[in-house]
Amino acid sequence: MPTLWLVFTLIALAALGFVLGRQRALASAGGDVKLLHSLPAYYGHNVALSAIVPAIAVLAIWSLAQPMMIESRVAAMIPAESIAENTTVSLVMSDVRRLAEGLDQAVEAGVLDAAGANALEAQTIDVRALLAQVGVALGSEVSPEVLAAAQRYRSLTATGSILKTVVVLLLSLGGFAWAYGRTHKDFRARNVVEQGIMALLILAASLAILTTVGIVFSMLFESLNFFGLHSWSDFFFGSTWAPNFRGDSELSILPLLWGTLYISLIALLVAVPVGLFAAIYLSEYASGAVRSFAKPLLEILAGIPTIVYGLFALLTVGPMLVRIFGQGEDGLLGVEWMSGATSVLTAGLVMGIMLIPFVSSLSDDIINAVPQSMRDGSLGLGATKSETIRQVVLPAALPGIVGAILLAASRAIGETMIVVMGAGAIAKFSLNPLESMTTITTRIVSQLTGDTDFASPETLVAFALGLTLFVLTLGLNVLALYIVRKYREQYD
Amino acid sequence: MNQMTALEKDVETQKTKIAAKNVNVYYGESHAIKDVNVEIEDNTVTAFIGPSGCGKSTFLRCLNRMNDTIDICRVTGDIEIDGEDIYDSRVDPVQLRAKVGMVFQKPNPFPKSIYDNVAYGPRIHGLAANKAELDEIVEKSLRRGAIWDEVKDRLDAPGTGLSGGQQQRLCIARAVATEPEVLLMDEPCSALDPIATAQIEELIDELRDSYSVVIVTHSMQQAARVSQKTAFFHLGNLVEFGATGQIFTNPEDPRTESYITGRIG
Ligand SMILES: Nc1ncnc2c1ncn2[C@@H]1O[C@H](COP(=O)(O)OP(=O)(O)O)[C@@H](O)[C@H]1O
Numbered sequence: 001m002p003t004l005w006l007v008f009t010l011i012a013l014a015a016l017g018f019v020l021g022r023q024r025a026l027a028s029a030g031g032d033v034k035l036l037h038s039l040p041a042y043y044g045h046n047v048a049l050s051a052i053v054p055a056i057a058v059l060a061i062w063s064l065a066q067p068m069m070i071e072s073r074v075a076a077m078i079p080a081e082s083i084a085e086n087t088t089v090s091l092v093m094s095d096v097r098r099l100a101e102g103l104d105q106a107v108e109a110g111v112l113d114a115a116g117a118n119a120l121e122a123q124t125i126d127v128r129a130l131l132a133q134v135g136v137a138l139g140s141e142v143s144p145e146v147l148a149a150a151q152r153y154r155s156l157t158a159t160g161s162i163l164k165t166v167v168v169l170l171l172s173l174g175g176f177a178w179a180y181g182r183t184h185k186d187f188r189a190r191n192v193v194e195q196g197i198m199a200l201l202i203l204a205a206s207l208a209i210l211t212t213v214g215i216v217f218s219m220l221f222e223s224l225n226f227f228g229l230h231s232w233s234d235f236f237f238g239s240t241w242a243p244n245f246r247g248d249s250e251l252s253i254l255p256l257l258w259g260t261l262y263i264s265l266i267a268l269l270v271a272v273p274v275g276l277f278a279a280i281y282l283s284e285y286a287s288g289a290v291r292s293f294a295k296p297l298l299e300i301l302a303g304i305p306t307i308v309y310g311l312f313a314l315l316t317v318g319p320m321l322v323r324i325f326g327q328g329e330d331g332l333l334g335v336e337w338m339s340g341a342t343s344v345l346t347a348g349l350v351m352g353i354m355l356i357p358f359v360s361s362l363s364d365d366i367i368n369a370v371p372q373s374m375r376d377g378s379l380g381l382g383a384t385k386s387e388t389i390r391q392v393v394l395p396a397a398l399p400g401i402v403g404a405i406l407l408a409a410s411r412a413i414g415e416t417m418i419v420v421m422g423a424g425a426i427a428k429f430s431l432n433p434l435e436s437m438t439t440i441t442t443r444i445v446s447q448l449t450g451d452t453d454f455a456s457p458e459t460l461v462a463f464a465l466g467l468t469l470f471v472l473t474l475g476l477n478v479l480a481l482y483i484v485r486k487y488r489e490q491y492d
Numbered sequence: 493m494n495q496m497t498a499l500e501k502d503v504e505t506q507k508t509k510i511a512a513k514n515v516n517v518y519y520g521e522s523h524a525i526k527d528v529n530v531e532i533e534d535n536t537v538t539a540f541i542g543p544s545g546c547g548k549s550t551f552l553r554c555l556n557r558m559n560d561t562i563d564i565c566r567v568t569g570d571i572e573i574d575g576e577d578i579y580d581s582r583v584d585p586v587q588l589r590a591k592v593g594m595v596f597q598k599p600n601p602f603p604k605s606i607y608d609n610v611a612y613g614p615r616i617h618g619l620a621a622n623k624a625e626l627d628e629i630v631e632k633s634l635r636r637g638a639i640w641d642e643v644k645d646r647l648d649a650p651g652t653g654l655s656g657g658q659q660q661r662l663c664i665a666r667a668v669a670t671e672p673e674v675l676l677m678d679e680p681c682s683a684l685d686p687i688a689t690a691q692i693e694e695l696i697d698e699l700r701d702s703y704s705v706v707i708v709t710h711s712m713q714q715a716a717r718v719s720q721k722t723a724f725f726h727l728g729n730l731v732e733f734g735a736t737g738q739i740f741t742n743p744e745d746p747r748t749e750s751y752i753t754g755r756i757g
């Protein structure tokens with residue numbers, strides 16, 4: 001039975017279970033709801049959940065595991081010598097899968113019968129031509145080994161599917177019967193359903209965490225591969241970023257880290273004062289009307305996709321800077337300091353603009369958390385509003401604001417689109433903000449896009465870069481959250 | 493009763509410090525204070541009592557224009573301190589608040605050292621020419637706040653680390669440090685335990701020597717213990733104002749009597 005139909009059957013069983021469970025509970029109480037331990041619907045839910053949840057879980061795991069197990073068994077059938085010079089096991093296996101699918105389609109179209117598909121022999125029949133009839137194009141002639149593997153693949157898949165259907169249905173019926181049998185007016189269905197719901201929620205939470213762990217581990221393994229091919233001391237302490245395809249690339253993170261930090265610094269120099277002042281205005285000075293209008297507007301800025309900021313950098317800010325500092329349209333300052341639109345300053349300015357709403361909305365929350373009694377105390381002593389803000393509100397909010405700045409810094413370090421479009425591609429150590437420079441994220445994108453070979457250090461370095469970035473931003477986030485939480489406690 | 497007759501009356505009566513005439517306060521549409529007239533004397537503790545929500549705090553905050561900090565609040569009528577209209581456009585509310593100090597319901601020391609808490613006002617208003625003078629003001633104020641002996645060895649410790657009662661006395665010292673003429677206190681003991689309350693009450697009685705003190709309290713015993721004059725507010729009206737002894741023993745208005753005997757909560 002196809003998986004989709006299996007799922008529908010399970011849902012139908014659950015629905016039936018709900019109705020029957022409810023009826024049985026009511027019947028056991030003689031139709032009097034008050035005699036039941038739980039509301040009738042809980043008995044229904046109990047039967048429905050028992051019928052569907054374990055069955056669905058097994059179905060999901062089985063569907064994931066079956067292809068892996070079959071592949072490993074079939075792959076073992078292919079003799080090492082039949083794997084040609086320039087291919088790999090995984091390439092041959094994809095031929096096998098394709099052939100197996102082709103045979104399935106041929107059977108469906110009536111060109112072959114089921115027995116015929118299994119009895120095919122490569123020596124006697126041109127399999128490629130046969131499959132071409134049903135619209136399946138194969139890349140090359142089919143070798144006997146691949147045909148045998150595909151046939152085995154088909155038969156294993158077929159048995160596996162039947163077995164899966166049987167097991168899942170039995171499990172569902174078993175759960176149904178078990179829960180239905182336990183349905184009685186004294187049965188604590190409400191408590192059981194409560195636990196079931198908790199289990200579902202825990203599952204959701206752990207999935208989120210497990211995927212994160214999975215991501216970290218996959219990065220870790222690829223990074224280890226990289227460090228197997230390239231010296232770690234060059235990566236961490238070298239001074240040059242110069243990938244090439246001759247096999248003697250210099251892949252040091254330091255020039256990239258410099259570009260990243262330099263651009264982030266400029267971004268923070270823009271975002272922190274502007275964002276903070278905006279937050280102070282909005283939380284301390286603005287009237288209710290202005291606030292209710294300006295705050296959402298500022299937060300809309302936070303929702304703009306970063307690629308749009310990237311375009312802004314490329315098309316507006318970059319050319320504008322060239323007009324000021326370079327000879328674009330003959331230059332405003334008459335100097336020749338900048339030639340291309342991409343530069344540290346371009347990316348930094350635009351990233352700063354992106355971060356303004358982020359800084360301001362965090363700071364606004366933090367400033368609002370300073371108790372009103374603090375302000376009253378200061379105003380009551382004859383301090384003006386700005387004296388109160390400078391000498392009482394901001395010092396009280398300082399730890400939280402530092403946390404907000406660290407969070408903004410970690411966003412700046414991880415930002416990609418703006419630097420891809422606005423910063424340039426040259427890795428170097430330079431203090432001149434008008435030169436183009438490159439960042440960690442930009443290099444990750446460029447090492448992984450295009451025609452790449454996933455076994456070379458030039459590609460794998462992306463994972464090591466990504467992992468370093470991850471560790472860096474994670475550290476900043478943890479520190480920031482720690483500071484912010486510490487600060488919140490102060491006023492609870 | 494105008495100022496002249498008040499002065500002439502008898503030796504027990506002090507000169508009028510604050511005179512409020514036809515004061516109305518509105519929060520947006522709602523009318524929180526209705527046509528209040530009252531004269532508050534110098535060197536006297538005046539208590540505002542009344543059920544909660546009757547406008548005691550609102551009226552108190554009119555006296556140092558703290559209501560200006562609330563957007564929707566509107567005050568009409570005249571309030572004069574030493575014969576000068578404090579709502580006149582020439583009066584700077586910020587300067588006024590240095591002259592009319594305020595202590596709040598919940599102790600609210602700044603997250604700074606004890607020293608800096610007390611020095612806050614003098615620094616802002618430039619009351620000390622040098623460090624020595626500032627030290628002197630801080631010590632004098634802490635003594636006035638009856639907390640000097642407890643904190644003299646740890647002036648650098650944060651003010652927020654003190655106990656509730658000490659914090660409140662620190663806040664009183666902080667208010668005193670700007671050399672005000674009037675001290676407004678809004679339920680200064682409501683967050684404190686009985687011992688701390690007794691200390692503060694004793695302190696209030698001493699403060700009367702130098703200031704005109706106005707205290708809002710929900711405790712009638714406290715009003716009876718610390719004040720010479722009592723004003724009873726009800727639903728935004730000033731129902732009765734007179735000598736504390738008289739208000740508590742022989743109230744004129746039936747509403748005052750009901751409140752004092754516990755029939756209006
Ligand atoms: N900031 C404010 N905004 C709107 N209404 C207020 C505000 N403060 C007080 N009020 C209203 O004014 C009335 C008097 O309040 P308040 O002066 O605090 O009373 P009390 O101190 O006697 O308990 C109450 O009805 C209260 O709801």
Ligand SMILES: [Mg+2]
Pocket residue numbers: 548549550678
């Ligand atoms: Mg009050």
